[in-house]
Amino acid sequence: MRQFEKPATSLTARRPAAAVTLAAVAAALLTGCGSHPTGAGAPTASGSAGPCGATQPSPTGGAPVPSGLARDGVRITAVGPACAQYEVTNPGTEPYDVTVVFSRSPGTGGGAPENVTRTVTALAPGATTTGRLDLTGPTPARPGTTPRVEIVKVRSVPSAEAPQPGGPCPPSGLRLYADEGDAAMGLRAVGLHLRNCGTATVDLDGYPTLQLLDPQHRPVDGVRLLSGGAGIATGTGADDPPQKIALRPGEGARTTLVWRNTTGDGAPVNAPYVRVRATPDAAPVMVTPELDLGTTGRLGVGAWAREDPGAQPPATRPPTQAG
Known part of the structure; x- marks a missing residue:
């Protein structure tokens, strides 16, 4: 971590x-x-x-x-x-x-x-x-x-940690998922979306807690998590200062992960998985933003901000249910 x-x-x-x-x-x-x-x-x-x-x-x-x-x-x-x-x-x-x-x-x-x-x-x-x-x-x-x-x-x-952008509300009352992201000229940005689908107000204050994981689900060390995206690039939507948000039932919030995949000396870092906790006591959700950090060793993380109530989760393919 x-x-x-x-x-x-x-x-x-x-x-x-x-x-x-x-x-x-x-x-x-x-x-x-x-x-x-x-x-x-x-x-x-x-x-x-x-x-x-x-x-x-x-x-x-x-x-x-x-x-x-x-x-x-x-x-x-x-x-x-x-x-x-x-x-x-x-x-x-x-x-x-x-x-x-x-x-x-x-x-x-x-x-x-x-x-x-x-x-x-x-x-x-x-x-x-x-x-x-x-x-x-x-x-x-x-x-x-x-x-x-x-x-x-x-x-x-x-x-137990899979994102649920649709379907029944998770037991936690919070629906968290990653979007498709955007990539241009080596700059990457992926949004994390949070929706209160429960019955109680959830207090957000600042940043989510992140744990980066490699393809074998092992913790990735040596990556600096920066407050906001300005240290990576401006205009990514990850630059707003942290604020306290009372997220009422039906309301949503979002944050943005920003990084570059520039490669120089050293071994490139790839962390396809990120375990996310929206609040200190929230249940963990494992998303797959495919972090190809190159040798930069840095990831910019935006603070939680309110999201347009009309924002919709991405369409998902019907899964094959095993068991």
């Missing part, structure tokens, strides 16, 4: 970081559609190719599987002209929400690759779930060719 430079107010998060690394799972030819949770000792399918075509290479004899086919607990198990099948596992000790970004291209002579995102929610410890990607549109493969499908990125957050 990093402390803000004066005069910001920062408190230490009370929940330890989840140290979960999703490992690659054993091969299994999947023959159905949709999502199918399994667990330890559950039967797996085998035999000839299923409706999605040829089985992909499996980790046998210690040989590694290419990262495009297996990464962080996700594995593409079969690819055919019309669909691809994959599986996701959670070897951790608590439920996780797992988001996977796939790249699919139509194959030889086809169009440019396009990304497809899938999310599995509340994947139980030790469980594996399977899914299927439709490869028939909008640019289907040419006849006689098989599309190319790869895993681009995998992100996972504890289900």
Whole structure:
């Protein structure tokens, strides 16, 4: 946990970081559609190719599987002209929400690759779930060719700390989430949005408490958290002075994270996850702003400010519910 430079107010998060690394799972030819949770000792399918075509290479004899086919607990198990099948596992000790970004291209002579995102929610410890990607549109493969499908990125957050921009109000009565952000000429800015969906007024005073985490959910050290964004760039919306806000039910607030990904001497710092507490006693929420801090070692954090009541959370893709 990093402390803000004066005069910001920062408190230490009370929940330890989840140290979960999703490992690659054993091969299994999947023959159905949709999502199918399994667990330890559950039967797996085998035999000839299923409706999605040829089985992909499996980790046998210690040989590694290419990262495009297996990464962080996700594995593409079969690819055919019309669909691809994959599986996701959670070897951790608590439920996780797992988001996977796939790249699919139509194959030889086809169009440019396009990304497809899938999310599995509340994947139980030790469980594996399977899914299927439709490869028939909008640019289907040419006849006689098989599309190319790869895993681009995998992100996972504890289900108890997952952002909830929509749906029922969380038990905390506070809805906190990150927006898509903005990037230009190496400058990055991501907004954190807070909505009081409960029944009691919440007092905000100053800055949220942040804990930066690496891809394995380990705390990131050596990053200076600056009060406001002026130390990074002006005009980002993170420069207002801290103020006390009585956030009544139905009202919202926002803050902004600002950084540059300039790279010089030293090792670049990447912190895809940030655990956020809106107030000292608020439940933690883990957002994924993908902080690519380069070698700058600095992150500007704006103070909470009131947000337009008409602000709406971003549209989200329907998740795949596991379990």
